Amino acid sequence: xxxxxxxxxxxxxxxxxxxxxxxxxxxxxxxxxxxxxxxxxxxxxxxxxxxxxxxxxxxxxxxxxxxxxxxxxxxxxxxxxxxxxxxxxxxxxxxxxxxxxxxxxxxxxxxxxxxxxxxxxxxxxxxxxxxxxxxxxxxxxxxxxxxxxxxxxxxxxxxxxxxxxxxxxxxxxxxxxxxxxxxxxxxxxxxxxxxxxxxxxxxxxxxxxxxxxxxxxxxxxxxxxxxxxxxxxxxxxxxxxxxxxxxxxxxxxxxxxxxxxxxxxxxxxxxxxxxxxxxxxxxxxxxxxxxxxxxxxxxxxxxxxxxxxxxxxxxxxxxxxxxxxxxxxxxxxxxx
Amino acid sequence: xxxxxxxxxxxxxxxxxxxxxxxxxxxxxxxxxxxxxxxxxxxxxxxxxxxxxxxxxxxxxxxxxxxxxxxxxxxxxxxxxxxxxxxxxxxxxxxxxxxxxxxxxxxxxxx
Numbered sequence: 124x125x126x127x128x129x130x131x132x133x134x135x136x137x138x139x140x141x142x143x144x145x146x147x148x149x150x151x152x153x154x155x156x157x158x159x160x161x162x163x164x165x166x167x168x169x170x171x172x173x174x175x176x177x178x179x180x181x182x183x184x185x186x187x188x189x190x191x192x193x194x195x196x197x198x199x200x201x202x203x204x205x206x207x208x209x210x211x212x213x214x215x216x217x218x219x220x221x222x223x224x225x226x227x228x229x230x231x232x233x234x235x236x237x238x239x240x241x242x243x244x245x246x247x248x249x250x251x252x253x254x255x256x257x258x259x260x261x262x263x264x265x266x267x268x269x270x271x272x273x274x275x276x277x278x279x280x281x282x283x284x285x286x287x288x289x290x291x292x293x294x295x296x297x298x299x300x301x302x303x304x305x306x307x308x309x310x311x312x313x314x315x316x317x318x319x320x321x322x323x324x325x326x327x328x329x330x331x332x333x334x335x336x337x338x339x340x341x342x343x344x345x346x347x348x349x350x351x352x353x354x355x356x357x358x359x360x361x362x363x364x365x366x367x368x369x370x371x372x373x374x375x376x377x378x379x380x381x382x383x384x385x386x387x388x389x390x391x392x393x394x395x396x397x398x399x400x401x402x403x404x405x406x407x408x409x410x411x412x413x414x415x416x417x418x419x420x421x422x423x424x425x426x427x428x429x430x431x432x433x434x435x436x437x438x439x440x441x442x443x444x445x446x447x448x449x450x451x452x453x454x455x456x457x458x459x
Numbered sequence: 460x461x462x463x464x465x466x467x468x469x470x471x472x473x474x475x476x477x478x479x480x481x482x483x484x485x486x487x488x489x490x491x492x493x494x495x496x497x498x499x500x501x502x503x504x505x506x507x508x509x510x511x512x513x514x515x516x517x518x519x520x521x522x523x524x525x526x527x528x529x530x531x532x533x534x535x536x537x538x539x540x541x542x543x544x545x546x547x548x549x550x551x552x553x554x555x556x557x558x559x560x561x562x563x564x565x566x567x568x569x570x
Contacts, residue, residue, distance in 0.1 A: 135548075137548070141552050146554065146555075146556050146558075147552055147553065147554055147555065148552070148553055148555045148557070149550055149551070149552045150550065150551050150552075150553070151548040151549070151550045152548060152549055152551075153547050153548040153549075172542070176543075178545075179545050179547060180542075181539040181540060181541050181542075182539070182540050182541075182542050183538055183539055184538035184539075189539065191547065192547065223534055224534060224535070224536055224538075224539065227534045227536050228536045228539050229547060231536065232546075232547035232548070233547055233548045261529055263528050263529070264528065264529040264531065267528065267529075267531045268531050268534070271531050271534060272534060275534075291560070291564060292560075295559065295560045295563055295564075298567075299563070299564060299567055318567050319564055319567035319568055320567075320568075443553070446553075450555070450557070453557065454557055454560050454561055454564060457557075457561045458561060458564055458565045458568065458570055
């Protein structure tokens with residue numbers, strides 16, 4: 124049995140067949156976050172452990188408690204603090220020791236032990252960003268780290284680009300020709316595909332987290348509080364909101380879409396590897412950041428405003444924006 | 460005739476003296492300027508190539524490079540212990556047949 128794995132900045136998602144004939148897919152989602160609580164006394168240790176009953180946590184050898192997933196975010200908000208992420212801008216940082224351990228624990232738990240020797244698993248990796256020369260951004264190290272973790276639990280892992288996976292999932296009816304944009308928490312990944320072959324791949328380093336961070340600065344709230352408001356509140360991109368946090372979120376969403384479309388247009392204008400498309404293209408959008416109301420409409424407006432260099436047939440929101448990438452990874456795992 | 464001999468001897472002496480003077484003059488120049496000038500009438504305006512004891516061989520460019528990828532050290536999660544049996548992740552199941560996607564993509568990729 125083959126599996127797909129989306130190793131994202133905000134979510135880790137596993138996809139696998141739940142039946143023998145590829146008719147049903149089972150998705151397992153886990154929030155990619157952790158929060159460390161270090162008790163100062165033995166009494167505090169007992170009190171904290173009792174308070175964490177029913178929550179997802181592990182006890183570390185130094186006596187601290189590491190909350191994982193959504194429980195980590197909720198606990199951080201409760202303490203007016205921010206939860207940590209094992210990944211930053213799409214990759215694991217070589218400088219963060221705890222992050223690598225936590226990511227390994229989460230991946231091993233979500234993917235589980237391979238069910239057969241050298242079971243195939245395809246996971247996604249980001250492309251090199253066009254807007255940041257960051258030394259910490261090391262896709263090769265990230266790929267090697269995830270491969271080492273998955274090999275450790277018996278898999279034969281392969282990596283593919285995140286936006287390429289999105290195209291595999293969403294462009295079947297377009298002969299696998301078009302553009303895929305995966306809007307994750309840390310970055311936006313772009314793939315221009317021609318008949319199933321990726322021709323242009325790149326990423327930008329501003330996405331959902333950038334909105335959270337900028338809103339947090341503008342409203343003097345923590346990133347976790349902003350994230351919670353953004354995910355549970357009601358707002359429409361481009362429209363005013365009475366809630367100051369959501370009003371700022373809406374404004375930053377518009378700026379993010381404008382920035383990304385500008386980067387996309389600039390990257391594709393005169394690109395040497397860009398094929399000569401004979402028909403207008405479909406642009407597929409997916410990822411958690413695209414779930415906000417008015418996202419697709421604003422994207423269309425910004426395409427027009429910024430003089431996008433290719434003819435566009437349709438801007439299409441993925442059927443299941445949170446699972447489109449991992450679905451593409453599963454399809455790839457069945458072929459590779 | 461005697462007058463002629465005197466003139467000839469004087470001329471010869473003058474000639475020899477001139478030649479000796481010129482040679483001494485050149486030796487002096489050579490001693491005071493040990494470095495060969497870039498151009499002179501003796502070298503026909505051509506600079507001399509520096510002498511080498513061995514021919515210089517330049518190594519041809521090659522494609523050999525060092526593997527400078529960041530080393531992934533052993534990642535141990537042994538110190539992290541679950542104190543209660545909790546499962547990580549929420550599982551949802553959807554009816555979604557990906558058979559046609561697989562076959563179409565496999566065909567495009569020649570698999």
